[in-house]
Each structure stands twice: as C-alpha cells, then as structure tokens.
Amino acid sequence: MWCCRLSHLHGRLQNLLSRGVTCSAFQQPNFKSLFPLAIRWHHTASKSLNCAWQQHEDHFELQYANTVMRFDYVWLRDHCRSASCYNSKTHQRSLDTASVDLCIKPKTIRLDETTLFFTWPDGHVTKYDLDWLVKNSYEGQKQKVIQPRILWNAEIYQQAQVPSVDFQSFLETNDGLKNFLQNFLLYGIAFVENVPPTQEHTEKLAERISLIRETIYGRMWYFTSDFSRGDTAYTKLALDRHTDTAYFQEPCGYNNYDRAVINTVPYDVVHRWYTAHRTLTVELRRPENEFWVKLKPGRVLFIDNWRVLHGRESFTGYRQLCGCYLTRDDVSNTARLLGLQA
Ligand SMILES: C[N+](C)(C)CCCC[C@H](N)C(=O)O
Numbered sequence: 001m002w003c004c005r006l007s008h009l010h011g012r013l014q015n016l017l018s019r020g021v022t023c024s025a026f027q028q029p030n031f032k033s034l035f036p037l038a039i040r041w042h043h044t045a046s047k048s049l050n051c052a053w054q055q056h057e058d059h060f061e062l063q064y065a066n067t068v069m070r071f072d073y074v075w076l077r078d079h080c081r082s083a084s085c086y087n088s089k090t091h092q093r094s095l096d097t098a099s100v101d102l103c104i105k106p107k108t109i110r111l112d113e114t115t116l117f118f119t120w121p122d123g124h125v126t127k128y129d130l131d132w133l134v135k136n137s138y139e140g141q142k143q144k145v146i147q148p149r150i151l152w153n154a155e156i157y158q159q160a161q162v163p164s165v166d167f168q169s170f171l172e173t174n175d176g177l178k179n180f181l182q183n184f185l186l187y188g189i190a191f192v193e194n195v196p197p198t199q200e201h202t203e204k205l206a207e208r209i210s211l212i213r214e215t216i217y218g219r220m221w222y223f224t225s226d227f228s229r230g231d232t233a234y235t236k237l238a239l240d241r242h243t244d245t246a247y248f249q250e251p252c253g254y255n256n257y258d259r260a261v262i263n264t265v266p267y268d269v270v271h272r273w274y275t276a277h278r279t280l281t282v283e284l285r286r287p288e289n290e291f292w293v294k295l296k297p298g299r300v301l302f303i304d305n306w307r308v309l310h311g312r313e314s315f316t317g318y319r320q321l322c323g324c325y326l327t328r329d330d331v332s333n334t335a336r337l338l339g340l341q342a
C-alpha cells in the first residue's frame with residue numbers, strides 16, 4: 001500500500017511530514033493502525049524528481065535516479081556534513097564515529113525538493129542532497145565509470161598505434177601530460193619521445209608526474225654493465241620478464257630472480273604454488289604476449305609494474321640506462337588532478 005503525495009498537495013503534506021507525521025494523500029482516521037511502519041513509502045510526485053523512500057526498521061531505502069539504495073542508519077549519521085560533524089575546509093570528519101549509537105534511528109525524515117532531512121533522537125539534523133547519496137551510495141558507486149584498462153598483447157598494442165607524447169608538450173602543457181597519463185592508465189605503459197638523453201632531463205620528466213621514490217638504488221639510477229652492484233641488471237645478461245624490488249615490503253611488483261627461499265608454507269602448498277607459477281610463466285612467455293621495443297637515447301618508457309613486466313635480451317657493447325621508481329599514489333593523484341579516473 002503506498003501513501004503518495006500529490007504535487008499540488010506538496011507544500012501542506014511537506015509540513016505534515018516535517019512534524020514527523022507520515023503523510024498520505026488522503027489521511028484516513030485509522031490509516032496508521034491499518035499498516036505496519038515498514039510498508040509506508042513516501043513519494044514525490046514531481047516527474048523530474050521521481051523519488052521514493054521508505055524508513056525500514058534497520059535501514060533507510062531510497063529510490064532515485066533509477067537506483068534503489070539502502071543506507072544503514074549509523075552510516076547516515078556518520079556521514080553527516082553539518083558544521084559540527086565535518087570540516088568542509090579540510091574535507092575531514094569531525095564527528096567521533098565511535099560516539100554514534102549503533103542502534104540509532106532517525107526520529108523524523110523529510111524530503112524538501114532534492115534534500116533529505118534526518119532528525120536524530122538528540123535533535124541533531126543531518127541533511128543529504130539526493131544526488132550526493134546516489135554518488136556516494138554502495139549501489140551508485142557500482143555504476144560508476146571506472147578508469148577503463150585495455151588488456152593487450154603485442155598485436156593489440158601495435159595495432160592501437162598509441163601515440164607517444166613529445167617531451168616539450170609533456171613538460172609544458174597539461175594536455176600533453178594528460179594524454180600521456182590517459183595512455184598510461186589505459187595500457188600500463190606509455191612513451192615520451194625527444195627527451196634530452198641526460199639524467200637531469202629524465203629526472204625532470206619523472207618529477208612532472210610524481211614524487212620519485214628513493215630506494216637502495218638511489219633516487220635516480222644510472223647504470224651500465226659494470227657489475228657495480230651484485231645484481232644481474234648490472235651485467236650484459238638477458239633478463240627474463242620480471243618486475244623489480246619484489247623483496248621490498250612495498251615492492252614495485254613480484255620478480256622470479258630475486259625471490260627468496262620459500263620456507264613459510266609446507267611442501268604440499270609449495271607444490272601448488274609451483275604449479276600456479278608454471279601456469280603464469282607459460283602465459284607470460286607466450287610470444288604473442290611479448291612486445292619488444294628498442295630503447296634509444298631520448299626515448300623514455302614508463303611501466304606500471306602491476307600490469308606489465310619488463311626484461312631485456314643479452315647484449316654486447318656499451319649500454320647505459322637511467323631511470324627511477326615512481327610512487328603509485330602520486331601518479332594516481334596527478335592523473336586525478338587532471339580529471340582522469342585513476
Ligand atoms: C638497476 N635498477 C635499479 C633499475 C634495478 C635494480 C633491480 C635489481 C633487482 N634484480 C630487482 O629486480 O629488484
């Protein structure tokens with residue numbers, strides 16, 4: 001049974017609701033006693049709004065913008081954006097969540113145009129804009145467009161003809177940086193061309209995107225096959241596909257070369273691990289999943305270690321590489337500041 005408000009009665013009924021009276025288009029003397037609380041729906045009749053809500057025993061249900069949302073009452077109190085509950089300058093919660101009664105229920109709920117008002121037992125009023133609730137609800141979040149990721153192999157990537165970004169444009173224009181980051185987020189790799197082949201310019205490029213992560217290899221690393229460090233990266237040997245720093249607590253990503261002794265699980269789990277590792281390695285080593293690119297002076301390659309592994313063939317002659325590790329949070333932050341979904 002629905003008690004619906006007709007638009008021409010909106011104002012009067014609104015007034016009734018604000019006093020906590022459950023309204024009905026036609027107030028019957030024994031109307032309330034006929035139906036338990038849980039089936040009382042509230043409607044707005046205006047076509048544009050098309051909103052319906054219901055106060056259940058343990059949650060609030062809202063139908064709006066083609067979405068059915070359900071909110072826990074503690075959640076509704078906890079996310080209050082009133083001046084006493086939320087610092088709008090710093091976007092931080094002032095309310096002590098632990099002080100909210102876990103059995104809290106609103107005394108009254110009323111909708112005024114596009115704003116819902118919840119009055120709590122202590123008299124505190126929390127108001128929510130309907131669109132804010134859609135955007136921040138579990139159900140609304142599920143509909144959110146997430147940053148697309150394009151899964152690719154060598155053929156798909158080659159056919160995509162992803163344009164590289166030029167150093168000048170990358171450094172001096174937001175469009176250049178945004179195009180680069182869009183490609184990086186889509187594919188997990190992206191190139192910048194015509195970079196002056198110096199450590200300083202490479203550093204400048206990296207700092208345009210993010211903080212540079214200092215590690216045991218330094219801030220900017222500049223290496224060649226001089227075995228200056230006890231690691232095969234500092235040799236002419238081939239390196240199968242991998243990601244670096246798997247041995248860090250905050251690694252760039254996993255790497256078979258540097259994997260420590262497996263001694264934290266019993267033999268039968270170890271065998272299952274090797275079976276899974278073999279399946280992954282076979283997949284990673286499929287030729288169609290290998291994309292070979294010749295690094296040349298002036299070409300900078302950025303790699304998302306969670307999506308793309310890197311390696312090299314063995315080589316002869318003199319070869320010098322410089323680079324650095326970037327922090328994922330800062331790269332994502334730069335992308336978001338440019339309006340990208342990261
Ligand atoms: C030379 N450079 C600093 C880039 C890498 C050194 C990484 C060495 C180690 N094998 C690992 O994969 O973490």
Ligand SMILES: O=C(O)CCC(=O)C(=O)O
Nearest residue numbers: 233239244310311312321
């Ligand atoms: O020499 C290269 O191209 C890559 C070396 C490497 O993977 C590393 O240093 O971690």
Ligand SMILES: [Fe+2]
Nearest residue numbers: 242243244310
């Ligand atoms: Fe590496």
